Amino acid sequence: MKEYNLEEHSIVKITDEVEISSTDLQVYYGNDHAIFDASLEFPKNQITSLIGASGSGKSTYLRCLNRMNEKIARVDGKIMYQGTDINASGVNVYEVRKQIGMVFQRPNPFAKSIRENIQFALKSNGIHDKHVLEERLESSLKEAALWDEVKDELDKSALELSGGQQQRLCIARSVAMRPQILLLDEPASALDPISTSKIEDTLDELKSHYTIIIVTHNMSQATRISNYTAFFHLGHIVEYDKTKNIFMNPSMPATSDYISGAFG
Amino acid sequence: MNPKRINNIATAVIYGLVGIVVLILLFLIGYILFNGVPDISWKFLTTPAQAFSAGGGIRDQLFNSLYLLVLTLLISFPIALGSGIYLAEYAPDNWFTNLIRTTIEVLSSLPSVVVGLFGYLFLVIQLHLSFSILSGAIALTFFNLPLLTRSIEESLNSVSDLQKQAGMSLGLSDWRTITRIILPVGLPGILTGVILSAGRVFGEAAALIYTAGQSAPIVNYANWNIFDPSSFLNPMRPAETLAVHIWKVNTESVTPDAHLISSASSAVLIIVILIFNLSARFIGNWLYKKMTATR
Structure with missing residues (x-):
């Protein structure tokens, strides 16, 4: 692989309303420095893609945003969300995760019924009103475009759904918590093309209500769905701009090599 | 080739x-x-043992075995569940955790007769618990705890980490994620571990000879007051179990039909353990379907 000057980067300041931003974020696994000086701003109610080769740190970065690296890695720096630094030590991480939901690479529905998958976390948060629970069940399954496929068998085990349906159930489960931000870590990489396009359609619908940040390996997926794109390389954010600028007119040599398939 | x-x-x-x-x-x-x-006949299962004449049964020994098993599980299961959850979900990967694991392994390979002698010296003599079901149950807990803890830890470890991450990402506490998401998935495995360890406890003799004793006093099965010495539920009475009975009948009994009694008792023991093993499988499957809503 070619050597690039990783001190050089091109990161735009966004003009839209900012939902969440990180400033000089550093991540260490033991003595390994995994993320260097990551500073990004994410626009509200839009989709931002994080792209880069395997091991570039994009998933690690994503997991910082709702404190999922707790106990796994040390994260220094600021993450500003609604005026507070959610990376500070006194912050209630459970509250953070309720507002910033996450969907993982492999579908991980609970080994419970479809209904319980959606309602379990709600009940754990003290929502016991039957009407509210049923309304959330229906609305979040509809938002994740799964309602029509499962509405007659809500008490069936979630494990009996197909992979694509399970992933949309996981999205619905996150959405049911009414978060502000949805983080997705390669949500379609384990799915077939038809399921993938369903997920993409779903995300496009969801962005009117949620700020979406998605890690993806698939560059055409990034161009299809995202408004902004950040390119990660060896733990550095090399370039961040509107998606069409990144793909049509990249300003950094590493970015243009990556998107033209020179490495990855 | x-x-x-x-x-x-x-x-x-x-x-x-x-x-x-x-x-x-x-x-x-x-x-x-x-x-x-x-x-084996209904009469054999429901009459008390005879010391000198033929025709004795195993009513008390069979009951003692089952009662001792229940008491042992009552003591050991909560402890094993707690340590299993700790080891599988909370324990950091350091020298202390490794020390605990090694200790558990050593404990599980202790010869049962050593456990029995320890129980005799410590429980029966030192703590004045005398030859009693309670002494036996505590001794069997030493014997049972390591195996049970390991099987619970393994059942919990076999549950995918993705499940835990899902719980975390929804803002659930660790405790709620463990008890409501991970534990139900691991439950069939835990149950299988409990029932299989019950089989071992049921067949144990050496650890009980010095702790639960070798005599089966006549007890009153209508007396439900556990503090009454004649009650069948009194944990402070000595209690010869089925396995101990087999050993005793074969070594020191003077009943003319000793051979018959030990053969039939052995068969009963094997059958009960087989039932434990088969039910472990069926109940485990059934529970898994019930907990996960699969058909």
Whole structure:
């Protein structure tokens, strides 16, 4: 692989309303420095893609945003969300995760019924009103475009759904918590093309209500769905701009090599 | 030799070895059942043992075995569940955790007669618990705890980490994620571990000879007051179990039908343990379906 000057980067300041931003974020696994000086701003109610080769740190970065690296890695720096630094030590991480939901690479529905998958976390948060629970069940399954496929068998085990349906159930489960931000870590990489396009359609619908940040390996997926794109390389954010600028007119040599398939 | 031939030979050898294991097992179980089952009768199961004359049964020994098992599980299961959850979900990967694991392994390979003698010196003599069901249950807890803890830890570890991450990402506390998401998935495995360990406890003799004692006093099965010495539920009374009874009848009994009693008792013991093992499988499957809503 070619050597690039990783001190050089091109990161735009966004003009839209900012939902969440990180400033000089550093991540260490033991003595390994995994993320260097990551500073990004994410626009509200839009989709931002994080792209880069395997091991570039994009998933690690994503997991910082709702404190999922707790106990796994040390994260220094600021993450500003609604005026507070959610990376500070006194912050209630459970509250953070309720507002910033996450969907993982492999579908991980609970080994419970479809209904319980959606309602379990709600009940754990003290929502016991039957009407509210049923309304959330229906609305979040509809938002994740799964309602029509499962509405007659809500008490069936979630494990009996197909992979694509399970992933949309996981999205619905996150959405049911009414978060502000949805983080997705390669949500379609384990799915077939038809399921993938369903997920993409779903995300496009969801962005009117949620700020979406998605890690993806698939560059055409990034161009299809995202408004902004950040390119990660060896733990550095090399370039961040509107998606069409990144793909049509990249300003950094590493970015243009990556998107033209020179490495990855 | 060509690969196909090597493969055929290896397969044949493996089948042969498996066959030997199966044959030994079938022979042992068959021998015990063949010798014992004809002498099992309702009367044998429901009459008390006789010290000198023929015709004694195993009513009290059978009950003692079951009661001791229940008490042992009541003591050991909560402790094992707690330590299993700790080891699987909370314990950091450091020297202290490794020390705990090694200790558990050492404990699980202690010969049961050593556990029995320890129980005698510590529980019976030092703590003045005398020969009693309680002494026996505590001694069996030492014996049972490591195996149970390991099987609970393994059941919990076999639950995918993705489940835990899902719980975390929804803002659930660790405790709620563990008890409401991970534990239900691991429950069938835990149950299987409990029932299999119950089988071992049920058949244990050496650890009980010095702790629960070798006598089966006549008890009153209508007396439900556990503090009354004559009650069948009193945990402070000595209690000869079925396995101990088999050992005793074979070594020091003067009853003329000692051979018959030990054969039939052995068969009862084997049958009960077989029932434990089979039910472990069925209940485990049933519970898994129920907990996960699969059909």
